[in-house]
Structure formats: C-alpha cells, structure tokens
Amino acid sequence: MNYKPLKDGQSFTTTKWAESLEAWKKAQTDKEVAYSAFLKNLTEAHYYGYMNLPENGENIDYDHSFFTISPQDGSKNFISVYTTMKELESSLAKPETSMPGRKVVAVEVNYAFLARELTLADSDQIDGIVINPFSDDYILTREELVEISQRLCSGLDRTENLGSTPANIFIKEFWKVFQNEEDDDQRAEVFSHILEALNKAALAIPIMVRKEDLVVEDGQTFIANPNTDLAIRMLSSEDHGDHANIVPLFTSQEDIETLDGWNAEDEERKALLMTSDLETHLVGLNNGEGFDAIAINPFTDNIVLTKEILTTMGYMDEEE
Template sequence: INNGGGLLLAADPAGEKDGQQQINLKFLKTEEGKSYAAAFTNVEEQKAGNEGQQSSAVLLPVAELLQIAANHPHSDGVVINPFSNSFILLKEAIVALQNKMRTQNVEERLKGSAGIFQAVAAYYEEQKKLPEGEAMPEDKKRAGIERVLQGFLQAMELNAQLLVAIVSTEKKEGEIADGQVLLNHLTTQDGRDAIAVFTSGEQIEKNPAETAAIAMPVQDVLKAAIHISESGKMDGLIINPWSQSFFLSLDMVKWLLDAKMRGEERAKENEEKRAMTQGLSETMLYSALIGGSLGIAKEKDALGEAPYREQAFSYRPAMGSVLLAEFHSLNTERKLSFPDMQEKFYDWKSKGMYALEGQEQDAVETMDASIMRFATGKGPKDCGIDAEDDSFLSRMLPFAMMLCRRLHQFSDMDRAMLHDAVRLTNNNPKAMLMGELYATMLRNLVLHLGGESLEEQLQAAANYVALFYEEEEAENEEEKRLNEEAKEQHREDVKDYDALVASFEILKPFLDLKSLEGKKAEELSGKESCEATLLLATWVLLHSKSYQEAVESALSVKGSKNLPVVVSTLAAAYYGLSQIPKDWVNALAGKEEVREIAIEWQMRWLD
C-alpha cells in the first residue's frame, strides 16, 4: 500500500453506472461455506488454475482492493494466489489493517501539534514552582500564554491536526444527515462553553468512555469555534480536558486566525518581493556607475551627443568607488558595519582600492573630510561635516536596497540606519531627510508600493516620510497629550528628531508632485544641494517615459555631476535592467568587478 502497488482481482466487467466501470467479484468458496475474493500477485498466478477455475481479472491498487473485499456483504476476506501457495486474509484482518493505517495516519498528522502540548505542560511546570494557592505572576502568565499561542501558530504552519470531541450517534463516525459532524461541547466550572480538543490519542484514553473524536486541521477547529459563536454560545476551546487542561478564549482564537491570515499575506508579499528583487543588485550597481561615468564625462566635456561614445562610460567618480566599498563591506562583514566601511574608504583614498587603475577621477570635499576625521580617531557617525551637498546621495544605494529584503518590515530602526549612513559624510538634518526620502523612493519603485504609476509610487514615498515629521495642531488637550507622548517615543527612536522636524520645510515641494511636474527645468536647475538634486531628479523622472530618456534628460539639464547617478538609479528601480541599453552596460569600465560584487551582495542580502 505504501509503495502504491496493485493486485489482480478476479472479476468480470459489468458495464458502466453513473460514468464508472462496474465489476462482478468472483468468489472461491470453502467447504465451511466461507467466500473469499480471489487476488493474484501476477498474471502467471492468475493462469495457474485448471481451465474451469480461470477467470478474467482487473488490476486494482491494493488499498482499493482491500476496501472492496472488506465492504462486500458476501465476502469473508481475500485469498491470495489460490492456485499455488495460497494465503487467506480474513475480513477481520483487513479491517484491523485499515484501522491501524488510519491510526498511523492520524498520529502522523497530530505530531505537528506537539508544540501545543509542550507549551501547556511548561505552563503547569511554572505553576508547580509556586506555593500552593499562589497565583502566577502576570509576566510569567503572559509568557506562558504566548508559548501556547506560538504552539498553535506552528501547528497551523505544519498543517497539523487536533482530535476534536464529537457527539456519538448511530451513524458512522458521528456524521448526521447533512454530512456534518456534531462537535461535543463541555461546560467549565465557571460556566464557559468550550469545544474539547486533544493533542494525542493518549489524552483521549484518559477518559475513553466519555470521548468520541475525529481529527481536524487546527485552523478548521479555530474557524469552527468562531462559526458556532456567531449563532450560539461558545467561549473558546479547552485543550486536553482530562489532564493538564488549558482554556483558549474566543479572543485568543480570533487573534490566532488573524495572525495566520497576516502570515499568509506576508508570505505572498515575500514571494512577490523575491520576483521583484531578482537580479536587482546588478541592475542597481550598473545603473549607479553608468550614471556616475556619464556625469564625469559631461564635466570633462567628453560626453558628446546621444548616442554616447564608448569613452563616456570609461570613468568612475570618487563616489562610485565609495559605493563599491560600501557594497564590499556588506559582503565581507555579512552585517552593517560603519567602522568597516570607514576602513574601506581609507583604503580607497590611500591605496586606490575600488578605483579604476587606482586613479581618482575627481575630488569630493565631504568624503575627504570624513576620512580625515576617521584617521584622527573619531567614530564613524561623528565623521560627517555640516554640509547639504548632494554627493552622499550617490552612495545611499546599498542602504536603500536593504529596505527591499524579503521578510523585511520598515521600522524606526531603518530610519535611524539611513540617518547614520548619511552621517558618515554629512552631519546635517536636511541631508538626513533627503537621504531618507531617496531611499524610500527607491524602495517604492522596486517593490511597486503606493500605486501602479511612477508618479504614485514617488508621491507615496514623500507622503510616508513626511508623515513621521509633520507636526499637527491638537484640537484639544487630550490630543495634545497624545502628540507629546508620540514625540517622546520618536525622540527615543530617532536621534536629532527635533532638528529633523525643524527642517520639515525641505520636504514640502515633494508633497505636491503635480505642481512640481508643472514647473520648468530652469526653475529647478543650477543648484548643487541635496534638496535641489533630488527635486530635479524627481522632475526628470516625471517627464520621462523610459530609463534611457530619463538619463539623457538628466544630462541635458543644468545640474550637478551627481544628478545622473540619482536619476539613473531611480529610473532603473522602476524600469528594470532590461531597459538599460546593452551597449551602455557592455561599455562600462570595470564591469566584471562590479558584477562580481553585485552577485555576492544579491546572494547574501536579497536571495
């Protein structure tokens, strides 16, 4: 049966009924008047009898053949290979075998709910440690309940089952006329009505005379409790009522079903994230270094008109080298380590690491100042100077991509991480807000959060960032008190929260992208602050229909050398690698080094 094997059953075809082939069993009768269905292990055994004994046969799965023999009113069992070394399997033996297999299957399905039993047992162990009559402290009680709930969640994850007490009837297995089963309710000493469930057959045997039960999936048991409560009295479940019992209230049942639903939604979301982030590291690193090279080419008057010459992709700006240092640090450390990043910045500056042929293409004041401060003993987060320049936006990519990991939910810890990343070079609240906004924009574009269109996703990112810092006027004293409590929590979670709130004005132009889109490029260009560059980059994206158009537009307007990097990465996040011209990627200097770092980062942080 376990191997899915079959036997030949002596039978004659009897036509079709309701679309199914019917058969007439051939029985062999003994002198004692017993009738046995004949089965054969192979064709030779079927033909081994005398001419008058041979008959036609049908090949059936062993389990199905035994079921037919057990249920036939004239059958006393099965005789196997009756014309040679015969063996009789009595009907009682068949039924015993079926019951054994049914029990084994149920016990196998019950194994997944062992965590519930263990959690309840642990709860009682804690109670035993206390003097008789003393109530369990609230913190220990809460911890015990949480363990039981975790046991239920794990059981649902494993598709495990519980044994549920049913009302015994004359009908098979407690079934009633409509094909449903009547669940047996117990009433607790304090008058609560509960469904009785058991984690094993052993628990039922503690009071077998009182208990008939069927196996049901854990999730179905919980749903049944809710369903019954909607039309009658039901207060929850009582687990293992004949021994160490535990009452699971209806509120807990509802919480478990909600948690299961949220878990399924997260699982679906994570699978979607997996699809959206496939090959993301290569896409983003190529786009950043393409944008950086084109920005330097423009600054050196080596760009020309589109389509660009191969030379335009032969540069690597200082911030491109710094970007690779950050990605490499995350690969080697396998965690976020700002000290290690600063060490690698120093290696770049002093040894030419991560630079093309070890040569710097340009200079960045904030980067040089940061490395100098680190060399004098300052901590990584104290190395930044008070500057609003846009160079740091060119190295925010890895921190933004960390927000795209599967199973990741954005929190205040991420917000603080982004600010600390900015602080490596720019210890300025406006820079921190722009760094957070850029990272949130990139996350939304990669994961398609906030809507279907690019504009909707960018607008949702701006609104999300602003919501945390915007101060709303309280309409009454109670609301004022709640606002102050929220601020205190924000101050604990985010360093320099008040300074960031004071810089809120910098976010306002991003809160109305329709208005921004209606402006002319000349109104936004000409400045090199982080705000101006991100604002102009957003304008370029809103006026472009493809990756290539966005990058070429960024190179045609009057902006800093970092503008093409910001536009290229955001456009690549939305349009994907397939939209980056292949000749641009093929012409990119140092492409193999970039690809190697990207593949390892993808494996460690995204896949």
C-alpha cells in the first residue's frame, strides 16, 4: 500500500482542499450553465436554408426537401442550415439550378420544423443536421435530438419543446396514417407503431397544486413536498359511461391550448403542466386517481387508451 506514516506526511491544508474543490464545482456549474444557455439558443433560434419545392405550390407540407451536404469522402449526408442570411448567402453549397417542375427557395424555419424534418427523414439517407457547415460546423444527430427533448421537457411547465420530441412527432404522424387507412390489418400494424412511440414519448398532464407547496429556483418551478396532493384536470365522456373519468395527455403546446381554461387557478392553487413519460404518469394515477381511460390530445387527435389497452401494453395489472 502506498502511504506514509503520519509523522512523515505532508499536510494538504483545509484551505487548499476547499479552494480546489470549489474550483472543480465551479467548472462543472459553468459547463452546465453554458450548455443550458446553448440549448435555449438552439431551440429558440430561427434557421435559413435552401429548399426544393414544387413550382405549382401543391402538397408543399410533404413534397419538400432541404438541400444536403456531405464531407469529401461522402460517408455522411446532412441537412444544411444557417443561422444568419450572411452565412446562407456565402454558402459554398448554394444550389444553382433546379429540376423541371421544381424551384429552389430560400426559407426560414424554427427548431421544431428542423426536429420534425430530421425525425421523419430516412435514417439511411440523412444522418443529421449541420448548422453553419462552413464556419461553426455544428452537427445535430438523431441521438442528440432525443436527449435534448428529454432534458428540456421533463418537469413542471416545460412544454415549449414538446412538439419537437421525436416520439411525439411519430405519434401524430402515425395517427394521420391510421385514420386514413381502411384495411384492418394495416390499421392494426399502424396502431402498434403508435403504441411503440408512446413508450418513448414525453406527455404533459394538467394538474392543480397548492401554491404553498411550490418553489421556484433559477426560473424553474418545483414541487417542494413529494407527498403533495395533485389534482388532475379530468374530462368526462358519455362514450365511456355517464361519469367516466378521462385523463387528458398532450404531445405539444398547440394541443395543450385546445383545452379551454386548463390554466384556471384560485387563491390557493396554481394550474401547471407536468411533463413525463407515460409510465410515470400512470404510476401517479394508480396511486391516487380513479380513472377509466386516457386520451392523447383529446381535442385534436383524440387517441383513447382504455385500461384494457393499457393493461395489454403492460402499464397496468389486470383487475381482479
């Protein structure tokens, strides 16, 4: 064992230890603060890029594509976007011509749009997004997109980026396909993809919390007491019985805003949105709330999952 007898040991003074420990802590804190600030800028910024569109302007929502860029070895392919018009105009990747019936347009988009583009793009053809490829050369991968969404959405009143969460995007896209599909076998397969996406989704639930049980730190709201009683804004539905309790869950800020008066509050309680995964929500519901079903985006998509379906998915035990 490598040690010295106490009488021969050189003391590391308390002051030196405290100073070195404080310096290390500060370095970690500064790094965290810097990354948080970067994510805020990343998700709130608007971006510029060149897009290939049909000249007739029809079906633009689905018939569009960003121009991409690859390294010299051609091993990767990235959607290329820029943070300023100067970056865009000086791009070495500026397209000069377009195909017949198509046109090249410079467009401005937000982070949510880019997140959707990367999520739905073929992973065999698009590897990620590169921001300012000829200067900053910052690459946003699919994995980082998932990590960012999980980091930014979990907690209380953190719903601005819900719509950019990859699994949430898949839920809404698959639901569109499900509604338009007539073949029962195909519908069953599409619905299985919706359930698969739900396992990875971030969902917001409207709750009421006593104001005295809330604390705010660094601009974020927390529940001080983990045993605090949470009142969930339930919906009723004649389709599930005269007094059926339906738990509303939302995949985006736009869907949340369809719930009229969700943010109503009184002198004692404050209305908040709690964002987490489906399993966490259901654990809380099983521990205290009687409910008959959950509804994903009840006023838009209205994906209803009964207790029977939730049991089949493994989220709930069979009732005796």
